Ligand SMILES: NC(=O)C1=CN([C@@H]2O[C@H](COP(=O)(O)OP(=O)(O)OC[C@H]3O[C@@H](n4cnc5c(N)ncnc54)[C@H](O)[C@@H]3O)[C@@H](O)[C@H]2O)C=CC1
């Protein structure tokens with residue numbers, strides 16, 4: 001491994017102590033760029049890697065709100081505006097109790113490459129707060145969102161930085177934030193994406209991430225002589241991404257046999273289809289963050305407390321919940337059981353060790369920064385819709401999404417082949433995403 005790359009990684013760790021998730025993605029991405037840096041010494045001369053791992057701007061702020069009992073609550077809010085070489089900062093907001101700079105920076109850094117892969121003009125950013133939505137009333141969520149955006153509004157705008165949803169932030173939260181943003185700036189503009197359809201939202205954005213993941217998985221299977229139809233698929237989570245993934249898998253003739261939550265997983269031998277997919281929305285809207293009620297409602301299904309769905313035999317695994325869901329022991333078990341395909345839906349679904357074990361064991365891994373890029377791609381289409389003061393039809397959006405996902409798969413495959421990695425989509429995604437951003441940074445000078 002080149003000394004240059006290892007030095008950048010070591011300095012990044014020193015400059016961001018304790019931020020282990022951020023270190024993890026920086027190691028994963030930078031190490032796969034070695035042949036690129038060898039071929040392009042000009043990137044090293046211009047310190048492109050050092051500049052990429054340092055956010056252009058990081059904002060930390062206090063979020064003060066009053067809960068239903070009248071008690072004043074204080075949370076920490078963040079927005080890391082990572083890289084604007086190819087467009088305004090773009091990326092979601094995460095509300096979860098474990099949010100701290102290491103999580104937001106890992107997400108923001110990954111977003112640079114993901115957004116580049118879409119082929120659309122969007123830079124990378126991410127934000128959020130250490131707010132736990134579990135068990136909060138609707139009124140509490142509204143007051144929190146209003147307080148959050150009352151600070152963040154001054155740092156965002158339709159050509160500056162355009163936040164969206166992520167874990168813990170869906171249509172309801174975007175609505176509350178947009179309402180408050182509009183009230184403060186007195187402009188109706190596309191500063192947040194994932195909006196409701198009657199107020200600027202895009203037909204198809206809600207399901208876009210999940211649909212895109214399935215299109216990407218389909219490309220992986222087909223590139224290896226297999227079909228999605230008839231496959232048994234184990235997915236995790238029951239949130240927005242899991243829901244969209246389940247919908248599209250069913251539509252394309254695959255069978256979804258698991259969902260999961262922090263409480264454990266559900267195995268449904270009859271398949272999570274039809275009204276059971278709609279029921280996932282009810283589970284999410286309950287605000288309890290548990291999946292066990294599924295087995296009470298559908299008695300053929302079984303709930304396994306405290307376990308992950310990866311122990312179930314399936315043809316394809318799609319993690320859709322949170323980071324590092326697939327760890328070393330899961331990867332070893334996949335290899336022992338002859339698993340062929342894992343397509344990451346959640347951001348950074350697997351640890352770096354797990355990726356290595358899976359790839360060394362012959363498993364085809366679809367990396368999240370490519371596979372889940374359909375969501376942000378449709379967010380960018382929503383930005384265009386808002387700027388053009390128009391409305392796109394679901395057919396227009398879905399056709400574009402499918403083309404974008406096939407294009408991303410092919411870009412990953414081609415970049416991997418060109419730089420000697422064979423059909424390694426993980427390396428290919430990093431290289432293809434990096435090249436476009438690096439060239440834009442070179443063209444724009446030292447800034
Ligand atoms: N919403 C979007 O458009 C996009 C989301 N993603 C990623 O997809 C993943 C899921 O996001 P969403 O579906 O939007 O969030 P969500 O809040 O709708 O759903 C999250 C799901 O993950 C589960 N979960 C959370 N923490 C967990 C844990 N520690 N163990 C097990 N399950 C856990 C929750 O129970 C829930 O079912 C995240 O990694 C997010 O970064 C990626 C691209 C776009």
Ligand SMILES: O=C(O)CCC(=O)C(=O)O
Pocket residue numbers: 090091092093114162163164165166193347372373375376377379
């Ligand atoms: O739609 C967006 O802007 C961002 C979605 C997101 O947070 C992600 O791609 O991880």
